[in-house]
Amino acid sequence: MSVSEEFGAAYWEERYRHADGSGHGPNPQLMAEVTDLPPGTALDAGCGEGADARWLAERGWQVTAVDISPTALDRASRREHTGRVDWVRADLTSWAPAERHFDLVSAHYVHPAGALEELVDRLAAGVAPGGTLLIVGHAPGESSPHAPRSHVTTEQLAAGLDATEWDVLVAEVRVRPVRHDGHQTVLRDAVLRARRRS
Ligand SMILES: C[S@@+](CC[C@H](N)C(=O)[O-])C[C@H]1O[C@@H](n2cnc3c(N)ncnc32)[C@H](O)[C@@H]1O
Secondary structure, three states: OOHHHHOOHHHHHHHHHHOOOOOOOOOHHHHHHHOOOOOOEEEEEOOOOOHHHHHHHHOOOEEEEEEOOHHHHHHHHHOOOOOOEEEEEOOOOOOOOOOOOEEEEEEEOOOOOOOHHHHHHHHHHOEEEEEEEEEEEEOOOOOOOOOOOOOOOHHHHHOOOOOOOEEEEEEEEEEEEEEEOOEEEEEEEEEEEEEEOO
């Protein structure tokens, strides 16, 4: 099976049809990094069942939430009550945000078919001057069964950012214990937070 088949639309749709995870809360790295930012426009790329987009909307952000899975988007939108989220079905391997448009662009554990570095480049282009790029991925060494072949380092995440345009505020691995299927496991989050200079 090719990488694009493995992590393509059919894979994600099948996964969401088989399991409803829409009860889970927002990502802890998002909460840690965004709580201090004033609300504005946000893009949640690969929003899944929408916990992060809803959390942002409840804090006053106007959110564009993009995912490839109709099932995930349907579940996500049913739980959203602020009216501040636009749910968009699109393929992030080709879809790109409007240039320099969003005050915040975030993506959590998006493992698209194709190169992650290219996705980060496209997402970074959507960050407005003074805005924030927040990318979280599974760091190498993680024992999670979810995406064992989709690890990424903070160096890879930051590789495409032009140092004359960006200040990298966070580039680190954070370890957190979680329970999954009744078992205790440890997640290793590769966290990149960068700010585009004004
Ligand atoms: C591991 S889930 C993470 C979901 C959510 N960000 C979270 O942290 O709970 C990855 C998400 O990325 C989406 N995704 C993967 N490839 C995509 C693509 N090419 N275009 C749009 N969404 C994609 C999947 O449908 C899935 O919802």
